[in-house]
Amino acid sequence: MPEPEPREPGSLAPDEAVTPAGGGASSLATSDAETLEGGPIPGGTASGKARSLWSDAWHDLRRNPVFLVSALIIVFLVLIALWPGLIASGNPLQCDLAKAQEGSQPGHPFGFDTQGCDVYTRTVYGARASITVGICATTGAALLGSVLGGLAGFFGSWGDALLSRTADIFFGIPIILGGLVFLSVVTGGSLWPVVGFIVLLGWPQISRIARGSVVTARQHDYVQAARALGAGNTRLLLRHIAPNAVAPVIVVATIALGTYIALEATLSFLGVGLKPPTVSWGIDISNASTQIRNAPHMLLWPAGALSITVLAFIMLGDAVRDALDPKLR
Amino acid sequence: MGRYVIRRLLQMVPVFIGSTFLIFFMVYALGDPVAALFGDKAPDPATAARIRQELYLDEPLWKQYGHYMGQILSGNFGTAFNGQKVTELMADAFPVTLRLTLVAILFEIVFGITLGVLSGLRRGRSADTTVLLLTLIVVSIPTFVSGYVLQYLFGVKWGIVSPSVSPEAPFDELLLPGMVLALTSLAYVTRLSRTSIAENSRADYVRTAVAKGLPRRRVVTRHLLRNSLIPVVTFIGTDIGALMGGAIVTERIFNIHGVGFQLYQGILRQNSPTVVGFVTILVIVFLMANLLVDLLYAVLDPRIRYA
Numbered sequence A: 001m002p003e004p005e006p007r008e009p010g011s012l013a014p015d016e017a018v019t020p021a022g023g024g025a026s027s028l029a030t031s032d033a034e035t036l037e038g039g040p041i042p043g044g045t046a047s048g049k050a051r052s053l054w055s056d057a058w059h060d061l062r063r064n065p066v067f068l069v070s071a072l073i074i075v076f077l078v079l080i081a082l083w084p085g086l087i088a089s090g091n092p093l094q095c096d097l098a099k100a101q102e103g104s105q106p107g108h109p110f111g112f113d114t115q116g117c118d119v120y121t122r123t124v125y126g127a128r129a130s131i132t133v134g135i136c137a138t139t140g141a142a143l144l145g146s147v148l149g150g151l152a153g154f155f156g157s158w159g160d161a162l163l164s165r166t167a168d169i170f171f172g173i174p175i176i177l178g179g180l181v182f183l184s185v186v187t188g189g190s191l192w193p194v195v196g197f198i199v200l201l202g203w204p205q206i207s208r209i210a211r212g213s214v215v216t217a218r219q220h221d222y223v224q225a226a227r228a229l230g231a232g233n234t235r236l237l238l239r240h241i242a243p244n245a246v247a248p249v250i251v252v253a254t255i256a257l258g259t260y261i262a263l264e265a266t267l268s269f270l271g272v273g274l275k276p277p278t279v280s281w282g283i284d285i286s287n288a289s290t291q292i293r294n295a296p297h298m299l300l301w302p303a304g305a306l307s308i309t310v311l312a313f314i315m316l317g318d319a320v321r322d323a324l325d326p327k328l329r
Numbered sequence B: 001m002g003r004y005v006i007r008r009l010l011q012m013v014p015v016f017i018g019s020t021f022l023i024f025f026m027v028y029a030l031g032d033p034v035a036a037l038f039g040d041k042a043p044d045p046a047t048a049a050r051i052r053q054e055l056y057l058d059e060p061l062w063k064q065y066g067h068y069m070g071q072i073l074s075g076n077f078g079t080a081f082n083g084q085k086v087t088e089l090m091a092d093a094f095p096v097t098l099r100l101t102l103v104a105i106l107f108e109i110v111f112g113i114t115l116g117v118l119s120g121l122r123r124g125r126s127a128d129t130t131v132l133l134l135t136l137i138v139v140s141i142p143t144f145v146s147g148y149v150l151q152y153l154f155g156v157k158w159g160i161v162s163p164s165v166s167p168e169a170p171f172d173e174l175l176l177p178g179m180v181l182a183l184t185s186l187a188y189v190t191r192l193s194r195t196s197i198a199e200n201s202r203a204d205y206v207r208t209a210v211a212k213g214l215p216r217r218r219v220v221t222r223h224l225l226r227n228s229l230i231p232v233v234t235f236i237g238t239d240i241g242a243l244m245g246g247a248i249v250t251e252r253i254f255n256i257h258g259v260g261f262q263l264y265q266g267i268l269r270q271n272s273p274t275v276v277g278f279v280t281i282l283v284i285v286f287l288m289a290n291l292l293v294d295l296l297y298a299v300l301d302p303r304i305r306y307a
Helices: A031-037 A053-061 A065-082 A119-155 A157-171 A175-185 A191-218 A221-228 A233-269 A281-289 A297-324 B002-030 B033-037 B045-054 B061-073 B086-121 B126-140 B143-157 B171-200 B204-211 B216-253 B259-268 B272-300
Strands: none
Touching: A053 A297, A065 A119, A065 A297, A119 A157, A119 A191, A119 A233, A119 A281, A119 A297, A157 A191, A157 B002, A175 A191, A175 A233, A175 B002, A175 B216, A175 B259, A175 B272, A191 A233, A221 A233, A233 A281, A233 A297, A233 B143, A281 A297, A281 B143, A297 B126, A297 B143, B002 B061, B002 B272, B033 B045, B061 B272, B086 B126, B086 B171, B086 B216, B086 B259, B086 B272, B126 B171, B143 B171, B143 B216, B171 B216, B204 B216, B216 B259, B216 B272, B259 B272
């Protein structure tokens, strides 16, 4: 981690911070910064060496309250997705019809749903489905999209044209509509068809971003220099282009993660995504929606949890973008 | 200009074929439309085979698709499994969804652009931060949550509007559903116009306009707005297609009998001609909206010329 260095006045206000290149030393300087400098400089201890984009971004992020809050929420969500028993002792599938739609009680702070299940326990357990779908779908779409988009952007020619037109085809299909059609025939109600579908319709967005940023990075002088020195395509792509082109992909993927979670909930709400006995916020909201006049608490708790989760990922993406792209400020 | 339009139209052909084929493949190849016709009962093999032959379902998929598209291009969208013509369903559904989309777009333009311009002009101040935070929150709340909550608050608790929409769907009943449909895009429009205004307010031509003594109002409306709204117009244009397809959730919540409603029913009952027919139209709308936006560019920004 870079030491906090002396910066220009006002740099503590994260929204207004200007990013001075060459602010000071960094132990995190990665290969791309070294390439920019024209070769590795051993142990840049004092000022005079440019901080890499990443250490610079991290420097900004650590001071950004939006980033800290959203990161905290996400860490918490991942923890309860892994071990829901940490904060909920009950069983989400153990329900008591006699308590159907009852309000808050000692030991059951969120009340009960129509089946008499404890809303608090179900809300906590619902995090697992959302987080799993979000992370798996984003990883899949980001890998597929950035590899395809990156290769297309690097090599160009007919492969590039083919990929762009294929992406256009997927863009032509409204996403909820595609999800309804695809998931109503690929039944099962488990996580994986949902993840597969989101990857299928999500990769074109990422591949566009990846393609664009690789095309930009490819034209830089240091890439030409490396090529002139005899570097092969693999080395060029992995060592020189990828580190410099990955930032926009990370930003888009983080924001996409939030929207994918919302998409999963929407599909489950429409009855084609996850199905019981999987515990999902979308299913619970769908069940509660018919009873909103009698027992709004059944809808509000899972809906609140869902919204906060999506919000956390979108805020994180926003903060990361601000840190990685100082031009936008 | 004419050549550009023709080139774009030609480029649309493969995209149109690809998108419709993908949906066609999912509906006809992955699902079983004949089995769906019989509901829970197992179909009599002979009858099933006869229906298959009537609907060309015993031929290879690309032939089925070719046959289907041939019919569509001659205006025959086929018959839904309940005997109603798909074109009749469309004549009922599309005007309703079109009205809903129109209301949503109006919300986006009026509130989205106003909020975006106001916060862009006050960049970094508390009003700006508040608007930004609000847009993030709005984007994070899925439509089906905001739909139910607003329906409950406005329709049931306060009784300001009727909670569900009558089959005729007049404009005044579509105000709340239109707002729900618009919310997410409205937030994007706000953010987009804010960024655009903030960027352009530092441009040279704005400084010039201020320096030559123009009143602030004129600088903002004639110089700043006109240049800043180009990306916003693009977004709203491409959003038309997305809104029409995305109205499934909104139409379900407010019981609006539009395109989304018909599609949802069609998909759940595996009513294949309805689904593929409606999707085909939606894809065309989406592609046309994109083309119109690109052409609008040249009108808004005289620097852009299409050869």
